[in-house]
Amino acid sequence: MEKSDVAEPHLPTLEQMQQWTHAIGRAQQLMLEQAAGASGLTLPFDPHAVARIQSSFADEGLAMWQRFLDSGGMLRDAPLPVPADSPAARKDRRFADPAWTQNPFYDIIRQSYLLVSDYMTGLADAVDGVDPKQKAKLRFATSGMLDALSPSNFPLTNPAVVQKTIESGGENLVKGLQHMLADLEKGQLTHTDGTQFELGRNIAATPGKIIHETPLYQLIHYAPSTDMVLETPLIIFPPWINRFYILDLSPQKSFVKWAVDQGISVFLVSWKSADASMKDLIWDDYILRGQVDAIDTVRDLLKVKSVHTIGYCVAGTTLAATLALLAARGEADKVASATFFTAQVDFSKAGDLTLFVDDEQMKLVDKLSTGGFLDGRYMALTFNLLRGRDLIWNYVVNNYLLGQDYPPFDLLYWNGDTTNLPARWHRDYLTQLYRDNLLVKPGTISIDGTPIDLKTVQTPAYVQAGKEDHIAPLESVWKLTENLSGPIRFVLAGSGHIAGVINPPAANKYQYWVCDEAQPTLDAFVAQAKETKGSWWPDWRGWLETIDSRTVAVKGARQPGKGRLKAIEDAPGRYVKGE
Template sequence: MDRLENIEPHMPSLEDMQQWTQVIGRAQQLMLEQAAGATGRHLPFDPQTVADVQSSFAKEGMALWQRFLDTGGMLRNQPVPAPEGSPAARKDRRFADPAWTSHPFYDLIRQSYLLVSDYLMRLTDAVDGVDPKQKARLRFAASGILDALAPSNFPLTNPTVVEKTLQSGGENLVKGLQHMLADMEKGQLTHTDGTAFEVGRNIAATPGKVIKETPLYQLIHYEPTTDKVLETPLIIFPPWINRFYILDLAPEKSFVKWAVEQGLSVFLVSWKSADASMKDLVWDDYILQGQVDAIDTVRDLLGVKHVHAIGYCVAGTTLAATLALLTARGEADKVASATFFTAQVDFSKAGDLCLFIDDEQLKLVDQLSAGGYLDGRYMAATFNLLRGRDLIWNYVVNNYLLGQDYPPFDLLYWNGDTTNLPARWHKEYLTRLYRDNLLIQPGAISIDGTPIDLSRIETPAYVQAGREDHIAPVESVWKIVGHLSGPVRFLLAGSGHIAGVINPPAAGKYQYWSCDTPQPTLDDFIAAATETKGSWWPDWIEWIRGHGEKNVTVRGARKPGGGKLKAIENAPGAYVKSR
């Protein structure tokens, strides 16, 4: 309590309570109108549900004030805990500082905010008679507004900031202002100390050579670390909406390094960040001039019949289209197996990203893509908004209000290393897949004039999903199982879109769920699945080895630059460093 002795507590008068009640009511109305505006239409409500919600809020609100009046919390300078089960008693990481519950001034602010938040979210749920996507958009908007208005985001209502300001004489606010101005100049929120990392030195540092370069991608062949390798090579397609080294972070986290150590000949595609020269690229180019070309290149280089392929996120979606095209051409045997990291093909349950795909958003994409490409900072901001509380406001408090130094974190460095996207491809992807969900409709999409059909794909597939994935929800990733005709091993990993994938065995983190027999639904899979502690990577490599292929000695083209394709430069290459 002595930390905040400069704040003079007092008992709220009747006039105070009336004023606060009016302020809360006006704030609710403004937030609801703003959220309604995000849907672009009038909002009908179920009268009985609204009445119940309002009655509950009034009861909870009066009970809150009554608790403070009855106990004299302000006069006694004592906290007034909310009863168990009340929204005001909810645990929330934003209010972890003990002062939020030990000091009555902050305790009242915290409990009031939690009550208002609960009320508004329940009120949005009471919207009736609108399209489910419109209702989800309303809920997302309301949640975002509430996150922005949290008392923890403002210096005078955050006890941690108040204490820091008093201790430092305001130096934290000056330093925070420097951080904010620097971020405004670069047009992007900073999450970590960028000077601590260098691509090719302590991240993306697995030894290898760039052996091919096209206007779209560079092909990296990694240096083997075993005397023998599996005859069938592995080619990895990372998403081109990010830099490839999410799969090659610090050595102890690198999937690429680990895969090499398992005795695989590993190749990886490093996509070029879009510029004006790529303004006319469409999805066909990433399939034909990207994935198919890279697969054929590796097959020809090593003189092998087929490859194992991995597609991560959007590159996994594209890999499915590539397999469908190869199948339609009678060339399905070019790919021995396909692994999908958090990839979607059916976008009917694609999660909150769908909320950003409407006519207004598509117009915004056009406006932001005047040069023929979309600045990667727009996509970074979009992904940050999906987890605004963790990826925006948490850093506003730490960086701007508390003036804290940025901690070095390779994953956050990668997250801020944005990649530009070809405008035509991006808009086509949003409309044809996310909005219209055409990929799952046989013949609805043609590649190079060839209609494709996912249901004809018989390539063995390994499908990995993240239990807490907010970009590719598990319910959405699961749907790929029902659209492929070949054998599918589905695996559910702990954590989300990134940590659920990048989970090296040595870390001993998280867990995964697997089932040896196919299940008809996701619920059936969850009911039948066995939980295994730790990384799922060993399960995957055993699945790869289960294809019964022999090992071959590392020589000639199995060494980077040792075959017909000579080394152009050392990995990670120039494309990943281009800005």
């Protein structure tokens, strides 16, 4: 073949690039308007902001193409230089493979996508004159759409997938298809190899007995590991939207085991996953026949005046209501202290979850709640959507496109072990608390006919928040300190909703911040707080002893099944296994 017969690469002129860039900018706006229309919104764009954004987009787009041409275009053999203030200069784990910057084809795809993403987000922010929640909903939808359209999610535009396909002769795609079909069959995205875990053996394995059982929960009494224990026992209330063993993962990560080893008599509520028999349950049931019943059961078993309590997430919200009810009844002394893990009572700053509580979403919840309960897989999908890039698309790439095996990871196993939710109460929770924020309005909510007011709660409280929590944002958790009236120790932990809580001291990870003196505002707390490396658990244990340091010998009812309540079965019990 003669050289003249070979097609030479033809690069567009700058004029053509400018035309394309303007076309892409208009296409961005059309996509945004289409997304808004699907949500029932009419977007009143600020014309000056849109013009400024599109002009900036065009300028940066042309600058990117000019850099591309100046460096040799598709024929270059070095990374394309990127200005420090360009969207393409930001670190992004999706594009960690060296080929994204070293190969000119993938580099221009990467930079173009990041540029478009930056200005799609800018256009969403340019919407003017709409309700802030509607604007947040639009921004969330735009972010989700952009994450889905990332070139890293498609086999022909992901260099790692292309390379893997060539090396394996396409076997990665076949294996990935098998993974995808298996997930479609079970209706849930797989995150880890579940065959590596067995409840009671290498997860949820802290020794104990089920000593009390109701149609709503089982009560676990864990076996003591010390000769002496604090006289005041501890009851842990985990959220019923997940299995309890987030607090009892592997022995090295287990908060339950650590607390037992600290000389605490530990009891834990294992909620039953909802079925048709629980269709009429409301919040009163989780408070009265759940938390109050467990408190009275332990007090009676050990013949103690009061108990320490922990409420995690939604169970912490419920614990606050329980304390308000006990205060209204003159029974506040049943609880010596209350610890809140990433819990909210004022939902005015509750983050992206508030985007899922409008009338359309409630209609969807009703439609999905066949048989009187909501399948836990739908709730799991909601939480995955809050971090779609990490919890959805990351696994699409690794397990569907690259065909990788699932790694064994106890936390991800727990995350996929879903629980069903009582439809009536779940709907009330979303509307009364997340949407209407009734809990912080004194006397608006009644429990068993008794109006409650959080301001009446004088119980000493330990309030823990996660610095990077996307489910219970720091600003929202802080509001607990503004709505409870007793002494409060506020602790800000490094990381988020799970890792910020499950951080054993032996791991020597993250950090936490505390103030010796109470602060009037979150800003004041952040300005004054002292940072300590590692886990906040020892700080909590020290605080617990300031409430009541008395100890007793382990004998009689302090041993599971040896008191008035006999052992029903070994921990972790039937309810956590879905039986």
